[in-house]
Amino acid sequence: MSTTYNVVLLPGDGIGPEVISEAQKVLELVSKKSADFDIKLTPYHFGGAGIDAAGKPLPDDTLAACKAADAILFGAVGGPKWGFGKVRPEQGLLSLRKELDLYANIRPALFPSESLLGHSPLKPEIAKGTEFIVVRELVKGLYFGDRKEADLDTPGSEGDAYDTMVYNKNDVQRITRLAAHLALQQNPPAKIHSIDKANVLATSRLWRRVVQETIDTEFKGLEVDHSLVDSVAMTMVSNPRKLNGIILTENMFGDILSDESSVIPGSLGLLPSASLSGVPDGKTRCNGLYEPIHGSAPDIAGQGIANPVGTILSAAMLLRYSLCQPKAAEAIEAAVRKVLDSQDVGGHGLRTADLGGKVSTSEIGAKIVEELEKLL
Numbered sequence: 001m002s003t004t005y006n007v008v009l010l011p012g013d014g015i016g017p018e019v020i021s022e023a024q025k026v027l028e029l030v031s032k033k034s035a036d037f038d039i040k041l042t043p044y045h046f047g048g049a050g051i052d053a054a055g056k057p058l059p060d061d062t063l064a065a066c067k068a069a070d071a072i073l074f075g076a077v078g079g080p081k082w083g084f085g086k087v088r089p090e091q092g093l094l095s096l097r098k099e100l101d102l103y104a105n106i107r108p109a110l111f112p113s114e115s116l117l118g119h120s121p122l123k124p125e126i127a128k129g130t131e132f133i134v135v136r137e138l139v140k141g142l143y144f145g146d147r148k149e150a151d152l153d154t155p156g157s158e159g160d161a162y163d164t165m166v167y168n169k170n171d172v173q174r175i176t177r178l179a180a181h182l183a184l185q186q187n188p189p190a191k192i193h194s195i196d197k198a199n200v201l202a203t204s205r206l207w208r209r210v211v212q213e214t215i216d217t218e219f220k221g222l223e224v225d226h227s228l229v230d231s232v233a234m235t236m237v238s239n240p241r242k243l244n245g246i247i248l249t250e251n252m253f254g255d256i257l258s259d260e261s262s263v264i265p266g267s268l269g270l271l272p273s274a275s276l277s278g279v280p281d282g283k284t285r286c287n288g289l290y291e292p293i294h295g296s297a298p299d300i301a302g303q304g305i306a307n308p309v310g311t312i313l314s315a316a317m318l319l320r321y322s323l324c325q326p327k328a329a330e331a332i333e334a335a336v337r338k339v340l341d342s343q344d345v346g347g348h349g350l351r352t353a354d355l356g357g358k359v360s361t362s363e364i365g366a367k368i369v370e371e372l373e374k375l376l
């Protein structure tokens, strides 16, 4: 008997709906071709689209559907229409991560195709062979601590504002365990690079000690080193292979370092992510939200030129981690690689504008679907 998986689609704002629509076609094909399972895809309002439709970025029916789903595929939220006012699209994303306790954000910075090397702004000999996965703690830290907005309008107000970074032992232990789990899935086990700012921050001194103790007591034999975030930001673009393995870090550092990592393969539009509430063992279905690491890109929204690869690779992660369908995930990754490696009529790679090509979002999506059809 065939299983039906319920996947919620959150297209969101800006280029979100454009890239989600291509990933949707990929998941529909996987569903059609499988004898064992069906994927039911249902869209809901979220972000700015949620504010417009229901007055809040995470409408009640969207939250209820996400809680009941097997997985969520998300595009991006935000944009100048909603700005940085009291009700912001981004608040919906933070609430959803918190509501589902999606504490582990996995952001692989691997080359989906070696043929991209020539497009990386880094010299090929520097970029080649870079393979690391950023594991970012996602529900604590500066994003969720006590905060105060500045009052700049009341005469006499000093206009002070603050955000507080809070971590406790349990927060650091559980994300370390997940990073160790991912390290152990590689052969030989990957090295863990824990990143902090222990020379300044109390939360970082807690982080460094608990990471080390968790590895020493529960994962003997795994290698871990500790570095400061400022120098790692430099290493990432000067000698990125030094970071091969697992980069383990807190919420804000992980946000910044993962965008920086997209420079290595050449575009922010290429990188996928999974946000999980538990360890992905490939057997137990794991409630998760899957999204490209980029935002709503207001500068190119509506032009049909956004790169959908990061979202399509996020759909592959969804199949692997939440639906336990590794073969379908591998087929999608192979189809993406095939398309990025192939040439269009002008002799250039089949690429969107961010990678120096002229192909549209939907043309790349259709080509990936065509290749996938041959592999499933």
Ligand SMILES: NC(=O)c1ccc[n+]([C@@H]2O[C@H](COP(=O)([O-])OP(=O)(O)OC[C@H]3O[C@@H](n4cnc5c(N)ncnc54)[C@H](O)[C@@H]3O)[C@@H](O)[C@H]2O)c1
Pocket: 015, 019, 075, 076, 077, 078, 079, 080, 090, 093, 268, 269, 270, 291, 292, 293, 294, 295, 296, 297, 298, 299, 300, 305, 306, 307, 308, 310, 354
């Ligand atoms: N997960 C999310 O929903 C998410 C993530 C990051 C930023 N945002 C929001 O997005 C809005 C815009 O933020 P930003 O401009 O700083 O970051 P952004 O990631 O949207 O864009 C940064 C740059 O990368 C380019 N880019 C991004 N994705 C691309 C793609 N798929 N193909 C080709 N080019 C791509 C954009 O054109 C832009 O030049 C803000 O409101 C921000 O809060 C949302």
Ligand SMILES: CC(C)[C@H](C(=O)O)[C@@H](O)C(=O)O
Pocket: 078, 090, 093, 094, 255, 293
């Ligand atoms: C939109 C914003 C809240 C979000 C974050 O900072 O986590 C984004 O930048 C991301 O990387 O998913």
Ligand SMILES: [Mg+2]
Pocket: 255, 256, 259, 293
């Ligand atoms: Mg970000």
